[in-house]
Amino acid sequence: MTRPAATLPADSLRSALERALEGDERVILLGGPHLAELPHARGLAARFDGDRVIEGPDDEAALIGLARGLALTGRRPVVDLTAGDGIARAFETLARDLAPLRYRSAGVFSAPMTLLVPQGSAPGAGPDLGATPESWLTTLPGLRVVCASAATAPGALLEASLDGGDPVALLLPRDGGAPLAADDGIALDAARVLRSGTELTLIAYGGAVATALDAADAAAPHAIEVLDLVSLAPIDAETLLASVARTGRAVVLQDAPRSHGVAAEVAALVAERAIEYLEAPVLRVAAPDGPAPMRLEENYRPDVARVLRAIEQVLDF
Amino acid sequence: MSRASRTAEDAMIRLIDDRGAPLFEGRLGVSRTELLEIHRVAALTRALEDALSGLAGGPDLPWYVPALGEDAALVAAATALGFADPVFSSGRMAPRALARGLAAATWIHSALGTSASPSGGREAPGFAGHPDENLFPASATPGAAALSAVGAGLARSDDAVAVGVLGWGSLGSAAFAAALDAARRTSSRVLLVVVTSKSRGVGAAVAAAETAGLSAALIDGDDPVAVRDAVAAARARVREEGRPELVELACRREMDRGPSAGRRRLAAFLEREGALGAELAAEIDRAIRGEVASALAAARAAGGPGPEALHGELRARPSAEERRVADAFARFGAEYGGAADPDARFLV
Numbered sequence: 001m002t003r004p005a006a007t008l009p010a011d012s013l014r015s016a017l018e019r020a021l022e023g024d025e026r027v028i029l030l031g032g033p034h035l036a037e038l039p040h041a042r043g044l045a046a047r048f049d050g051d052r053v054i055e056g057p058d059d060e061a062a063l064i065g066l067a068r069g070l071a072l073t074g075r076r077p078v079v080d081l082t083a084g085d086g087i088a089r090a091f092e093t094l095a096r097d098l099a100p101l102r103y104r105s106a107g108v109f110s111a112p113m114t115l116l117v118p119q120g121s122a123p124g125a126g127p128d129l130g131a132t133p134e135s136w137l138t139t140l141p142g143l144r145v146v147c148a149s150a151a152t153a154p155g156a157l158l159e160a161s162l163d164g165g166d167p168v169a170l171l172l173p174r175d176g177g178a179p180l181a182a183d184d185g186i187a188l189d190a191a192r193v194l195r196s197g198t199e200l201t202l203i204a205y206g207g208a209v210a211t212a213l214d215a216a217d218a219a220a221p222h223a224i225e226v227l228d229l230v231s232l233a234p235i236d237a238e239t240l241l242a243s244v245a246r247t248g249r250a251v252v253l254q255d256a257p258r259s260h261g262v263a264a265e266v267a268a269l270v271a272e273r274a275i276e277y278l279e280a281p282v283l284r285v286a287a288p289d290g291p292a293p294m295r296l297e298e299n300y301r302p303d304v305a306r307v308l309r310a311i312e313q314v315l316d317f
Numbered sequence: 318m319s320r321a322s323r324t325a326e327d328a329m330i331r332l333i334d335d336r337g338a339p340l341f342e343g344r345l346g347v348s349r350t351e352l353l354e355i356h357r358v359a360a361l362t363r364a365l366e367d368a369l370s371g372l373a374g375g376p377d378l379p380w381y382v383p384a385l386g387e388d389a390a391l392v393a394a395a396t397a398l399g400f401a402d403p404v405f406s407s408g409r410m411a412p413r414a415l416a417r418g419l420a421a422a423t424w425i426h427s428a429l430g431t432s433a434s435p436s437g438g439r440e441a442p443g444f445a446g447h448p449d450e451n452l453f454p455a456s457a458t459p460g461a462a463a464l465s466a467v468g469a470g471l472a473r474s475d476d477a478v479a480v481g482v483l484g485w486g487s488l489g490s491a492a493f494a495a496a497l498d499a500a501r502r503t504s505s506r507v508l509l510v511v512v513t514s515k516s517r518g519v520g521a522a523v524a525a526a527e528t529a530g531l532s533a534a535l536i537d538g539d540d541p542v543a544v545r546d547a548v549a550a551a552r553a554r555v556r557e558e559g560r561p562e563l564v565e566l567a568c569r570r571e572m573d574r575g576p577s578a579g580r581r582r583l584a585a586f587l588e589r590e591g592a593l594g595a596e597l598a599a600e601i602d603r604a605i606r607g608e609v610a611s612a613l614a615a616a617r618a619a620g621g622p623g624p625e626a627l628h629g630e631l632r633a634r635p636s637a638e639e640r641r642v643a644d645a646f647a648r649f650g651a652e653y654g655g656a657a658d659p660d661a662r663f664l665v
Contacts, residue, residue: 028471051473054503062495065464066471069479072453073403073469093492097456097465106437107630109446109454142631165633189636234636 010039016155020162021048024076027162030067031080032058038083061090068098071111076162078114082172087117087133098167099143114161115169119147120207120255121301122174126294132256137169138233144168144188145233149209150177151194152186152230160188177210191236193243197225200249200314203266205229208253208302215307222315232262241274248279251310253302258286280317283310325520329567330536332543337585347545349592355396355541356587357601359389359580362412364609365421367574369428377429381442384409386570387512389579392416393541394510397548401477405465406455407487410443417450422612431619438622460492463509467500470507478508478555485513488521497529500561508555509563510548512538519567526563538566539578542586
């Protein structure tokens with residue numbers, strides 16, 4: 001089954017942004033100079049005044065720095081970083097000034113905000129727009145990192161993030177697959193079992209969730225369980241380990257280079273805490289260790305055929 | 318010194334000269350009592366920071382960055398602000414903290430990271446924020462304090478002006494340039510105070526601000542009377558007119574431990590005005606010595622934090638896994654992850 005390519009799921013995000021701006025005067029949408037032109041922000045600048053929807057500099061580090069001041073003085077900024085791919089520019093202020101703030105101050109200060117960050121490869125995105133920042137962001141203690149997927153709408157995650165008191169990087173897959181049924185009441189830190197199975201757990205996040213669901217369909221009659229991690233930092237170890245304990249086998253997908261990534265952390269957790277349940281090694285299906293090439297993105301990303309080969313290897317071990 | 322910087326120095330606003338003689342006519346907008354307090358807090362800052370600098374590099378304090386040469390300017394600037402003004406800093410916060418009434422003992426606990434420090438020993442020396450004084454944690458990222466202040470100024474409070482206090486090291490940063498641009502474009506209600514060094518040339522902050530379209534003023538930072546006056550006036554304009562401003566305070570940054578040029582000049586002015594005699598100066602000095610000695614003794618008695626301070630406060634809502642680790646650590650301490658801790662298997 002082939003899913004149509006999709007861009008950032010704008011409808012879910014726009015509705016959630018509108019509800020948040022309506023329902024909480026502390027919420028401020030802050031983005032670059034073209035914020036109002038983005039599909040998920042369209043009409044919001046006209047609907048709310050210039051103090052609630054703010055077009056700031058075209059610089060991710062500057063936007064996060066501005067949001068830190070807003071958050072520390074009681075606002076709940078949503079920082080839109082989707083127009084570019086410059087989260088790397090913001091790393092210093094993220095790592096020093098934002099993520100560790102609550103810990104450094106022993107809980108006295110915190111700067112709750114939601115960062116909307118593009119993630120993953122997509123046809124035509126290439127090496128500049130193909131960044132997979134989750135491997136960087138998940139190393140920052142204090143920053144929550146969550147990822148939308150075809151099954152986990154970004155709007156639901158945005159609402160959950162605004163309800164908490166932490167800085168949250170909400171990753172928005174550039175190619176997340178066609179959205180599935182609408183979902184409500186998603187917890188920010190809970191993995192979701194999207195499909196039950198008894199023989200093997202496919203673990204994925206972001207754009208790879210749609211691939212995992214397709215692969216599980218294609219692997220029938222094998223009973224494959226599909227888990228959407230949703231939260232990449234912290235990982236919901238309980239749900240993950242319970243699933244692997246049930247099935248005894250695990251394959252981890254990520255639309256990101258293979259080494260030092262979320263899949264490696266998942267494999268380490270399973271090895272430490274559930275090895276007695278394992279019938280086979282944990283395999284990773286990921287992109288090669290290199291940037292996303294401009295013209296070979298379909299080969300770069302994990303696809304159904306590669307996932308099926310991994311499933312076969314693990315089931316036959 | 319370059320020709321350009323000599324020209325800029327000539328343009329600095331002063332209200333008293335190097336010998337404390339007034340260069341103004343009429344009444345000052347600040348009382349002699351307030352100026353005396355600026356003198357006292359600047360002296361207290363220097364005494365505290367001299368004590369901390371003496372400990373730096375030793376077992377109690379890895380490092381410490383004092384406000385050498387800037388103490389009087391920074392205290393004078395702090396007293397010109399409203400107490401509700403949120404202040405964001407790039408470091409050297411002691412003058413602001415003490416000017417806003419933070420106890421010397423609290424500053425020492427904080428700098429040494431004792432068990433009684435506000436952060437429980439987690440924060441870098443002198444970087445902790447103090448919520449009761451509206452002082453937010455300092456940022457070592459060059460220029461980041463300016464951005465945070467501009468962001469806070471977007472709240473457009475009727476009662477407060479957001480303030481960013483930065484050093485010359487921030488001037489070349491992309492963050493500082495972005496902050497100036499964002500301040501102008503958003504009409505943030507922010508006042509940026511930049512301390513520069515006379516030995517490195519002055520006027521760069523003013524030039525950057527004016528290029529970005531902000532109003533800016535260059536003040537002789539070694540003249541605390543002019544600093545107090547200029548910062549108060551700039552703050553009032555920001556509040557009333559709703560547009561950002563920058564004030565550059567050019568200081569002589571001496572690296573010895575004597576009184577700063579600003580404090581010497583202020584003392585000379587107060588002596589001329591009959592507000593500070595030898596007896597009062599000695600009394601202030603005695604009180605400060607006592608306060609610092611007592612604060613140091615209290616910090617030494619408190620000691621460092623225990624291992625129980627390692628966990629917790631990472632997130633508003635910790636995950637089940639994080640709670641499990643913290644609980645195990647709290648219950649088993651040094652035996653954490655060991656045989657006595659059956660629930661903490663593989664947590665070593």
